Amino acid sequence: MKRRSALAAGCVTVGSIATGALTRPSSGGGPVATARRADDSSDTDRRSEPILEETVHETTLYEIDAPESGPTAMVFGGIHGDEQNGIEVAQEMTDWQPDAGTLVVIPETDRIAVENGEREGIDGDLNRHFPPGGEPQSELARGVWNALETYDPDVVLDLHRSLGIYGVHHQYVGQIVFHSPDARGSALADALNDEVIPWYMPLHRFRSSTSDINGPLLFQAANRELGATSYLLESTSFVLDEDAMNRHTRFGAAKVLELHGLLETEGDE
């Protein structure tokens, strides 16, 4: 009987890996491949600078100017220091090559929280420090807001992670695109579902939700105060390893750039 059980488990294991490999959605091409292409044009201008210089919050901002003029997109990772997917993908994005416009990335927005591997930094939850009708509520929030005002972006993307799934686990918000009313949130969620979510993980499908912009979150304030089209992308760690979470976040970030004209993938007009 033991031999029979081991044989059954072995067959299921091999069959499972084989069918997984054969049915996995392919996300090798598309906007991520376009953003990562190796032929870095000499016309692309890259620079980095510290923000909140000579304070405990000092962190690095990266600016990548494409050869063609176009919109400015600003991407934030590490607003919560324990959400590694957003930090890693934002760091990768500093090597991306947009076709048009300007890509501005701050991978470790709350650097102290990132270094401590904790959600909140020394001033609390940075993503609650941008109340309507008031000043940003901490030194770090004011520094981040100054950078936002300096670049006055057309598009803002904030990268996050949740432990559960929105609508499935009631206190969690994973696998959702929160967006400002003028954003293309449903197009982004549809693209994520088509390209990175396998059909056999139906409860991991992304949803989109138009956000009330009168909240204290950075992406809400960016839309409310600066008129930027803004997104907050929440991936989940539920049942997913780091590679999968990063794949979702990376694809979502590249798709936002594509939807707003910073990337031109094959087939675009």
Next chain:
Amino acid sequence: MTIPRPPIRRVLASPVTLATYAFLVVPFALGWLRSSWMSPLALPGYLIFVIGTVIGNAIAPRYEFWVYWAPFLAGSFGLATVVGYGYEAWQDERSNEG
């Protein structure tokens, strides 16, 4: 005529019980270990696990999701036993007819 009842020890050791248990647990466990190993075969286990977390999370939201492995393994074995019981009962019925 009485419906034959297979003994529980035979049901627990039934190849159908064991194969069903392996089918529910192994593909999902592989996908849990490494997301790239998730496959269509993991769908039944995936649904059982997620439904378990939905119920558990609604009742006691403080627990981390790995805690749900224990009820998942027990519940999967319960389901596999039901399938194995049905199979063994069907086999007994067939042999009685013969």
